[in-house]
Amino acid sequence: MRLGLRQYRAMVRKDIIAELRTKEMVVSMFLFVVLAMIVFHYAFTARGSVRMSLLTGGMLWVVFLFGALLGLNRSFVHEKDEGCLDGLLLCPVDRVTIFLSKMTANLVFLALIQLLAVPVFLLFFSTADVVAHLPALIVLVIVADLGIVTLGTLLATISMNTRSRDLLLPILFLPLIIPLLIAVASGTAKVFNGEAGLASLLGVLVFLVVYDAVFLVLAYGTYDFAIGE
Amino acid sequence: MESATSAVAGASRPGIMRIGVTTAVFAAAGALLAIGLLLAFWWAPTDASAMGFSQKIFYYHAPIAETALLSFGIAFVAGILYLRRQDARYDRLGVAAVRLGLLFSGLVMATGMIWGKAAWGVFWAWEPRLTTFLIACLLYAGYFVLRGTVEEESRRATYSALFAIIAFVDVPITFFATRLLPEGLHPVVIRPGSSGMDHRDFIAFMLSMAGMTLLLVGMLRIEIGIEALREELQYLKNRLGR
Numbered sequence: 017m018r019l020g021l022r023q024y025r026a027m028v029r030k031d032i033i034a035e036l037r038t039k040e041m042v043v044s045m046f047l048f049v050v051l052a053m054i055v056f057h058y059a060f061t062a063r064g065s066v067r068m069s070l071l072t073g074g075m076l077w078v079v080f081l082f083g084a085l086l087g088l089n090r091s092f093v094h095e096k097d098e099g100c101l102d103g104l105l106l107c108p109v110d111r112v113t114i115f116l117s118k119m120t121a122n123l124v125f126l127a128l129i130q131l132l133a134v135p136v137f138l139l140f141f142s143t144a145d146v147v148a149h150l151p152a153l154i155v156l157v158i159v160a161d162l163g164i165v166t167l168g169t170l171l172a173t174i175s176m177n178t179r180s181r182d183l184l185l186p187i188l189f190l191p192l193i194i195p196l197l198i199a200v201a202s203g204t205a206k207v208f209n210g211e212a213g214l215a216s217l218l219g220v221l222v223f224l225v226v227y228d229a230v231f232l233v234l235a236y237g238t239y240d241f242a243i244g245e
Numbered sequence: 246m247e248s249a250t251s252a253v254a255g256a257s258r259p260g261i262m263r264i265g266v267t268t269a270v271f272a273a274a275g276a277l278l279a280i281g282l283l284l285a286f287w288w289a290p291t292d293a294s295a296m297g298f299s300q301k302i303f304y305y306h307a308p309i310a311e312t313a314l315l316s317f318g319i320a321f322v323a324g325i326l327y328l329r330r331q332d333a334r335y336d337r338l339g340v341a342a343v344r345l346g347l348l349f350s351g352l353v354m355a356t357g358m359i360w361g362k363a364a365w366g367v368f369w370a371w372e373p374r375l376t377t378f379l380i381a382c383l384l385y386a387g388y389f390v391l392r393g394t395v396e397e398e399s400r401r402a403t404y405s406a407l408f409a410i411i412a413f414v415d416v417p418i419t420f421f422a423t424r425l426l427p428e429g430l431h432p433v434v435i436r437p438g439s440s441g442m443d444h445r446d447f448i449a450f451m452l453s454m455a456g457m458t459l460l461l462v463g464m465l466r467i468e469i470g471i472e473a474l475r476e477e478l479q480y481l482k483n484r485l486g487r
Binding site for chain 1: 390
């Protein structure tokens with residue numbers, strides 16, 4: 017157990033150091049997210065002004081989902097191309113530890129993007145006093161992120177081993193993530209409309225926690241098969 | 246089809262026996278479906294609510310929906326069995342089940358839209374069950390994209406099994422999520438406690454259900470046979486190529 021923890025930490029550290037050297041993934045994710053916001057703005061306001069606060073909950077998560085897809089696709093491509101994955105698989109490391117470390121690294125990158133992007137988003141689109149509801153928003157984001165990276169890391173592992181690689185991931189990932197999107201978008205919309213404390217979000221939060229738990233268990237049970245020999 | 250099976254499979258396989266069973270299953274399915282529909286139209290009372298006559302499609306629509314879910318369930322079980330035993334038979338069963346589940350899901354949406362037009366006045370409503378089937382269709386369509394992009398057989402089978410498991414777990418979650426949102430048009434027919442149906446409705450419905458399930462069983466048998474033939478063909482092609 018102690019050993020597993022040390023291996024886990026080392027692998028997370030490896031991913032973060034590798035990213036810090038180039039910063040290409042985080043920078044492109046961030047740019048993508050901001051660009052998507054601008055695209056949304058003009059797509060929705062083509063016919064004059066609309067009340068954007070009705071749309072912002074969903075918009076925010078569409079932006080994050082596609083941004084996360086960008087990162088998830090990258091997360092294994094490096095490993096595969098540079099032969100790092102083969103090295104990892106040869107190490108006496110539990111496959112599940114590999115999964116957990118990869119998942120954690122993806123979570124760190126996604127959270128970093130969100131930390132930078134949410135203020136921009138609020139600046140662009142929100143008129144509500146979100147600061148008062150910040151704790152609720154943060155809890156929502158954390159619980160939803162966990163689901164996104166759990167499912168995303170599992171599916172990215174599968175798609176990296178196929179011929180079409182990054183083409184396949186969105187096709188597998190998006191239909192599976194729709195339930196999470198439904199829940200988190202409706203929760204976030206409540207926050208942006210200033211009607212949500214933690215209590216009124218309880219239903220959504222419970223749903224998201226169950227979703228996270230289900231896919232964590234699934235990933236735990238099947239990752240050996242996903243990553244291959 | 247039948248002659249092709251026995252010709253390629255040769256005498257070593259119990260081809261004739263199997264075709265016999267399949268034919269019997271289809272005959273029973275046809276008879277049950279026909280009787281169920283006849284009873285639905287001429288014996289079961291016309292629905293008292295606003296839906297009236299259009300409710301008759303329920304005897305077709307709901308059994309198809311159950312069959313589609315059953316088919317995905319079979320793929321789920323086949324997936325687990327494949328991962329445990331690594332036997333190609335379960336892979337064939339899984340593909341066949343997903344393909345038929347996809348077919349039946351398409352039919353669910355088609356009959357659902359027809360009913361929707363008659364009962365609600367619109368072909369499409371973002372209604373929990375209909376939406377769940379749409380998402381399931383897209384999800385399981387991805388299953389075939391996945392299969393198409395993996396060449397090595399055992400890996401393809403492993404990933405297919407894995408994805409069939411994940412997808413089947415996701416379907417009820419999706420349904421539940423769509424229910425998180427307000428508004429729903431679907432009638433809740435069978436509530437816990439009361440069946441909500443006249444006994445005549447119930448008998449006609451159950452006959453249709455049994456017929457549709459047998460239809461699935463028969464089609465599965467054929468699909469599995471086709472899948473085996475396809476593999477054999479691929480094997481022969483590869484041998485010729487070298």
